[in-house]
Amino acid sequence: MSSLSDPTPGRGVAVAVRILAVILILIGATLTAGGAWLAALGGSPYYVLAGVGLIVSGALLWGLRLAGALIYAIVFLGTLVWALWEVGMDGWGLVPRLFGPAVLMVLVLAAAWALAPAGRRRIAGLGLAGFVGLALVFSLAVYVVDGPARAGALPGARYAMADPSPMAAGADWPAYGGTYAGRRYSPLTEITPANVGQLKRAFVLHTGDLPSWRAAKTYGAENTPLKIANTLYVCTPKSLLIAADAQTGKTLWRFDPKVADDWIPYTAACRGVPSAAPGATRIIWGTLDARLIAVDAITGQACPGFGQNGQVDIKVGMGEVTPGMVSINSAPTIVRGVVVTGHQVLDGQRRDAPSGVIIGYDAITGAVRWAWDVQQPDLAGLPPPNRAFTRGTPNMWTTATGDEQLGLVYLPMGNTAGDYWSSSRGPLEKQVSSALVALDVTTGKPVWTFQTVHMDVWDYDLGSSATLVDFPTQWGPVPALVLPSKQGDIYVLDRRTGRALAPWREEPAPQGGVEPAMRTATQPHSLYATVRKAVLTEKNMWGMSPIDQMACRLQFRMATYKGYYTPPETKARWIEYPGYNGGSDWGGIAVDPVRGVIVANYNDMPNYNRLIPRKQADKMGWAPRGQARGGQLGGASEGAGDPQVGDPYAIQVNAGWRMPFTGLLCKEPPYGGIAAIDLATGKTIWDRPFGTARRNGPFGIASGLPFHIGTPNNGGAVVTASGLVFISAATDDIIRAIDLKTGKTVWQDKLPGGGQATPTVYEAGGREYLVIMAGGHHFMETPVSDALVAYALPK
Numbered sequence: 001m002s003s004l005s006d007p008t009p010g011r012g013v014a015v016a017v018r019i020l021a022v023i024l025i026l027i028g029a030t031l032t033a034g035g036a037w038l039a040a041l042g043g044s045p046y047y048v049l050a051g052v053g054l055i056v057s058g059a060l061l062w063g064l065r066l067a068g069a070l071i072y073a074i075v076f077l078g079t080l081v082w083a084l085w086e087v088g089m090d091g092w093g094l095v096p097r098l099f100g101p102a103v104l105m106v107l108v109l110a111a112a113w114a115l116a117p118a119g120r121r122r123i124a125g126l127g128l129a130g131f132v133g134l135a136l137v138f139s140l141a142v143y144v145v146d147g148p149a150r151a152g153a154l155p156g157a158r159y160a161m162a163d164p165s166p167m168a169a170g171a172d173w174p175a176y177g178g179t180y181a182g183r184r185y186s187p188l189t190e191i192t193p194a195n196v197g198q199l200k201r202a203f204v205l206h207t208g209d210l211p212s213w214r215a216a217k218t219y220g221a222e223n224t225p226l227k228i229a230n231t232l233y234v235c236t237p238k239s240l241l242i243a244a245d246a247q248t249g250k251t252l253w254r255f256d257p258k259v260a261d262d263w264i265p266y267t268a269a270c271r272g273v274p275s276a277a278p279g280a281t282r283i284i285w286g287t288l289d290a291r292l293i294a295v296d297a298i299t300g301q302a303c304p305g306f307g308q309n310g311q312v313d314i315k316v317g318m319g320e321v322t323p324g325m326v327s328i329n330s331a332p333t334i335v336r337g338v339v340v341t342g343h344q345v346l347d348g349q350r351r352d353a354p355s356g357v358i359i360g361y362d363a364i365t366g367a368v369r370w371a372w373d374v375q376q377p378d379l380a381g382l383p384p385p386n387r388a389f390t391r392g393t394p395n396m397w398t399t400a401t402g403d404e405q406l407g408l409v410y411l412p413m414g415n416t417a418g419d420y421w422s423s424s425r426g427p428l429e430k431q432v433s434s435a436l437v438a439l440d441v442t443t444g445k446p447v448w449t450f451q452t453v454h455m456d457v458w459d460y461d462l463g464s465s466a467t468l469v470d471f472p473t474q475w476g477p478v479p480a481l482v483l484p485s486k487q488g489d490i491y492v493l494d495r496r497t498g499r500a501l502a503p504w505r506e507e508p509a510p511q512g513g514v515e516p517a518m519r520t521a522t523q524p525h526s527l528y529a530t531v532r533k534a535v536l537t538e539k540n541m542w543g544m545s546p547i548d549q550m551a552c553r554l555q556f557r558m559a560t561y562k563g564y565y566t567p568p569e570t571k572a573r574w575i576e577y578p579g580y581n582g583g584s585d586w587g588g589i590a591v592d593p594v595r596g597v598i599v600a601n602y603n604d605m606p607n608y609n610r611l612i613p614r615k616q617a618d619k620m621g622w623a624p625r626g627q628a629r630g631g632q633l634g635g636a637s638e639g640a641g642d643p644q645v646g647d648p649y650a651i652q653v654n655a656g657w658r659m660p661f662t663g664l665l666c667k668e669p670p671y672g673g674i675a676a677i678d679l680a681t682g683k684t685i686w687d688r689p690f691g692t693a694r695r696n697g698p699f700g701i702a703s704g705l706p707f708h709i710g711t712p713n714n715g716g717a718v719v720t721a722s723g724l725v726f727i728s729a730a731t732d733d734i735i736r737a738i739d740l741k742t743g744k745t746v747w748q749d750k751l752p753g754g755g756q757a758t759p760t761v762y763e764a765g766g767r768e769y770l771v772i773m774a775g776g777h778h779f780m781e782t783p784v785s786d787a788l789v790a791y792a793l794p795k
Contacts, residue, residue, distance in 0.1 A: 034547070093668055222715065271330045375390035396414060415460075506525075669710050
């Protein structure tokens with residue numbers, strides 16, 4: 001006989017080998033069936049070929065024949081060649097292709113050792129040991145490849161950009177973005193890359209605002225505290241305002257606006273509060289039940305001269321408002337004594353949802369100065385008794401930035417109610433939907449508009465604030481703003497006129513879908529800078545095993561995908577990439593105005609969507625939910641069953657497109673990143689995955705692995721004059737200090753809850769403090785807490 005002559009193994013060995021044989025046959029059958037389906041859809045033929053090989057290998061091993069091991073070794077070698085051909089040395093791309101087969105290879109080699117004649121077991125043992133060693137080396141290589149990208153040259157100090165805000169960041173942090181310019185920059189230098197490793201917790205403030213059982217799946221503590229004089233001002237998910245000593249965290253006073261759970265929209269959150277103006281000792285903020293409240297900054301008592309007993313109801317003039325449909329969860333912006341506020345209108349519920357009207361209030365009296373109703377441009381203030389603000393118009397749910405010198409406020413606009421259907425929109429709505437609108441703060445009238453997506457049916461509203469800078473040009477510095485978008489594109493505009501200062505162009509967009517006449521021929525694309533990655537292909541599908549990956553490849557092939565701006569479909573699922581969470585979302589960007597560097601963290605996730613015809617959605621019981629869904633939205637993802645009552649289709653969004661077996665995401669990592677970009681040129685200085693796999697794993701089980709998988713992230717960064725980037729945002733509950741020069745993490749600490757917020761940096765008592773709200777977030781699936789954590793160097 002040949003060298004593959006098979007000895008007669010013992011009973012225990014035979015049972016073990018046959019169990020392995022059954023496993024190979026079952027896996028092979030699954031791969032063969034699914035692989036044949038995938039190949040028929042035009043996908044990779046690998047899976048059907050590998051499946052047949054596994055069946056043959058399993059059948060031979062069932063017969064206790066060494067040839068079964070040889071067949072599997074051939075399949076594995078072919079898998080290795082195929083994997084390297086598809087993704088090269090991309091570590092995360094190799095995981096689903098090789099991890100499972102490598103585990104089986106170890107078992108097959110062990111079976112070969114058990115079946116081999118005694119004289120040949122040494123060869124089989126050496127093969128097993130060698131394979132395990134190579135697997136470990138390969139794993140190390142994957143980890144190395146997984147590290148940060150090589151950094152380019154970091155510019156030195158070269159600019160002196162004036163901040164148009166009346167209040168400067170430094171010892172204080174007087175506005176949500178540091179100042180109303182939204183730079184998220186601190187000129188403090190005590191904490192440096194050299195000593196940041198010595199940071200220790202200075203204090204932990206517990207707000208006491210934890211969710212009731214009804215609100216357990218809605219909390220998202222996104223707050224960036226203010227620091228003015230020696231006081232921190234913290235706004236909690238249910239709109240409580242807390243004043244605390246900036247050095248000790250000791251509570252000085254609390255103001256509870258008594259917001260009922262029914263008014264919680266998709267997320268209970270309060271991102272920030274503004275102070276009124278230089279010299280004014282009041283704090284003004286918005287609540288989840290859509291009130292503006294003004295309190296004395298020292299005592300916490302309501303300001304009696306503001307509105308009625310210190311409060312203004314922004315719902316006046318909106319008509320019927322169901323609890324949860326209208327809320328303020330972002331900081332208003334104050335320019336020239338006018339409090340400018342938008343509000344969130346709960347997405348996807350009704351075409352006739354409450355108005356997205358923008359209102360300017362007097363910062364001292366609370367009186368309405370003006371109102372901007374998109375569809376009623378001649379309406380200067382509140383509507384008369386027999387009229388109301390136009391329902392369903394685009395809203396501004398995020399934070400505006402303001403220019404005190406120009407008297408302009410820059411509004412990142414959302415979409416018309418009913419994000420995924422555009423035929424019912426009015427002509428004026430179409431112009432400002434998903435656009436940045438510069439409003440004259442004295443009149444409330446638009447000065448200019450820049451639209452980042454035409455006829456938006458992807459929920460690509462502008463979630464990020466614009467950041468005010470002086471942009472270098474050949475004619476000298478120009479007052480400008482930097483605008484990030486959910487598509488990942490970054491634009492630079494003259495903030496006086498809206499004229500583009502960096503190159504962009506209209507590029508052809510996919511056509512078709514359920515509204516072919518409404519799809520525009522082109523869409524804007526920035527040629528200056530983008531954090532958007534290449535279009536998806538079947539090769540980008542992921543999994544912990546070939547079966548998982550094959551299932552995701554099948555979903556990809558069965559869906560409609562034409563690249564960026566794939567039109568919505570109803571006959572099949574359609575893929576939106578990037579998804580509605582960005583690119584850049586409400587965390588925005590940070591800008592170092594001295595070096596001229598943009599720091600942008602971003603998401604890199606697709607959505608897996610389907611339009612559902614009205615009759616079918618109504619039969620599913622979605623219509624009543626659209627009437628009063630506010631506080632009953634629960635923990636489902638935004639868009640995961642939104643009725644869009646009044647439009648022909650409801651929408652089903654799979655925001656975390658997951659594989660059916662292990663529950664891991666279908667797109668290969670990274671799922672989020674952070675980049676440094678040269679402001680002058682738009683060139684990337686460094687770009688790296690952001691967030692580790694510590695809390696990620698199959699079947700919802702945390703892996704604890706420190707690999708930089710790059711997680712989805714919500715919240716922004718702060719950059720300091722000493723060259724540090726402070727950021728949490730990712731789903732691993734860690735706050736980090738990143739060296740601005742290299743992109744490498746130089747310090748980190750585990751938080752008591754998710755850090756889906758932007759940090760604050762300030763000085764108090766001669767020490768520099770870093771503060772982060774670690775309250776967790778339901779959408780990001782991070783642990784909820786009520787902890788505000790402060791760090792400082794040892795005294």
